Amino acid sequence: MLLKKRKSKEDTALFRLEENEGEIVLWSENREVSRQLSMIDLQEEDLLVLQKLRPLVKENIEKIVAQFYKNLEKESSLTKIINDNSSIDRLSQTLTIHIEEMFTGVIDQAFFDKRSKIAQVHLHIGLQPKWYMCAFQDLLLSLISLFDETIENREDYNKAIKATTKILNIEQQLVLDAYQKQHDEIRDEQEKAKIHLREEIRKMTESLAAVSEETTASLEEILSKSQYISKLSVSGAKAAAIVEEKSVSGKDDLTVHQESMIKIDDSMTRIIEEINQLKAVSKQIGSIVSMVTQIADHTNVLALNASIESARAGEHGKGFAVVAKEVRKLANETKTKASSVDDLIVKTEAQIDNVSTFVTEVNSLIANSSSKMRDINTLFGEFVFEMKHSKEQSHLIEKELHSFLQGIDEVGKAINHLSLSAEELSYLTSKQQE
Template sequence: MGKCPFSFMHGIQSRNNNEATPDKRSKDSENHTPATTATVHSLHGHEELNEQMRMIDLTEEDLDLLRMMKPIVEREINYITDQFYNTVLGVNKLESIILEHSSIERLKGTLKQHIIEIFDGKVDEQYIAKRLTIAKIHKKVGLEPKWYLSAFQNLQNVFITVMYNETYKDNERLKVVQTVTKLLNLEQQLVLEAYEKENIREKEEQYLVVKNELKQKIAEFSGELIDLSMDTNAAVEQLVASSNEVNNSFRRTASTALGSQEMAKDGQGHLGSLSGQINLIYESTNEMERSVKELSSSSLQIQKIVAAVQDIADQTKILSLNATIEAARAGEYGRGFSVVASEVSRLAEDTKSTVVRIGDLTQKSAALTSQVVKEIRKVQELTKSGKEQSVETSRLFSDIVDSMQTSTQEIVTVEEEIRVLIHTIEGIGATTAQTAASAEFFKSATDNL
């Protein structure tokens, strides 16, 4: 790459009579005093871009200088593009992007055209449109801004090297470097802004897609939530009705249990009275047994007396027989005595007969008394068993009363808990209704998104 005098600098400076001469410009540059130059013409409808060009001090003189440098760039274009792609292809990721979407030779041709257009010195609508297209292509192939900036810095280095070798004076080199830097900076601003706008557009599209999907999901969810809330509300209403029925049943059961408890207490009292009466019967049978025993003892005494009277009757009859015999021996003198003896004998017979009947009755009475004693003993056994059963039944009734009292208390407690449950369920019903209303509002709000 050969050097040549950078004589076109003088032509640029002479275009403006108000500008300093080359020597004066060099001196101003050495004294750090900027020369007054005309800014680039404003582009209609690009206010911010105009401000950007003013901010980086891009002037018409810079654009003229770019046009002056174009022949050099065209001459060194192969060197510039080769140096650029040698660096780019050293990054595996960038090489993969290039080979996936295009070819190196094709991209070199595109880059040559692009670089030469930069040095046309025209910042117009077409220039801006091409930069935006470049940004969209970079975005589409997945080239991240950091790699774009790195590659552009490499391109800038190559430009500066080429231009530096084409000048002899420091002030000229400085002007060329500043001009190239300004234009490449503007290029970067345009492309990065396009990057940002494309990112925003993609994010907006993604947002719209996500928004629509979310809107659809929310609408579906809201519809399902409304249906579920309605079903839940119906179920809660049915549950409240069932709980009220259960509560009424518990109330009736509690009332019945309380009545049964009172009847059990009454039954327990009657059992107590019955137990007392059985005790009295038991005591009465004991008294009867004692009386029957005494009666049996009296019967035995009567039997003894009957036996003694029978013996006396037998002796009397013997005496009467003896008297009759003695009266017969006495003859006429003993006839009256014989009558007496006969009467005594008859009386003895009557006495004996009566005593025999008394004895029979006494034996029968003894037998009946013995039977009565046996029956009384049976009654005593039954009374004793009844007494024991009465005590056991009384104990069972007492247990029943205690159990029913506990059950009644538990029923009352359950009734209170059911009351609380009904209140809670009613609260759930109200909350469900409110949830349904919220879901309806949510759905309506979603439809308005």
């Protein structure tokens, strides 16, 4: 066995153990990895032992891989991960190559890089480290069982166990270290995200507090105006009720007045009828007076003739002459009285005509007034209806305003609660930053 020491481009240690079986390489430019190798006492001689075991492992690799995946079937979550991301056949081929590489006797940068990549894939598909450890423990047991069955020399068996344990251990260290680095990177990203989130929360809470203050001020102003509007609505409702009451009273008075106008109109109609009858009676009296005047004239003529005849009769006609004189006197007086009555009748007819004209005008005015009263009464009815509707609307507005004020009050409480929550969130955020 010849042990040579050489240097790489970076002047890092690289050991090559030359044997008939092939090249043995143990290389690391990472001081921490070097300490890890030193801690498990992995030497070039261990790599040589692994290389010598390679044919045995390769010969039984299918059995080892089959056992590996058979053991995984015990955990359903692992089966789901395999089915979701690949297949047993494909992974079996990958694992075959991976196990064979552990027995090549070479640990170099490519070895490290591949284990790091494996860790990244495992982390990506959600494989937890505990299942990785379990799987490798099963792999170790399979290899130990193989060595126990095939290696008779106790010293060679112990060397095989030690070398295999060391390579599996460094394999696990590298993968778990990559796991940890990936986890740290994710944690750092999460921490940055948390810091950013806390900053955003801080800004948001400050903005929220400002908005809360503005909203509270606006709500107070709205509340004040709403209360003022509510008072006006109540006053308006009361005024509408008073106006409605007076309108109803006025409408009732108009109705009574309209009924009185109707009665007056009926009375005036009857007066006109009576006047017309009076005019007819006056004409009849005029006819009678005319007839009396004619009778008086005729009587006067007869009395005159009687006087003449009594004069002719002489002494015997004196008595008759006295009577004729009295009759003539009565006839003249009757004619005079009839003339006076006729004058009175003429005047009466003239007055009746004037009264009739006046009554007609009054009746026309009453009729016009009645028509207007009906229109006014209709308008009052509409006005009363509108005032009633207005009062109802005022009550509805008052009710809605009351509900609105309650809603505003609830919003105010919610804003205050939100403000307190924002302050508490800001406090918690500042405490976390400390």
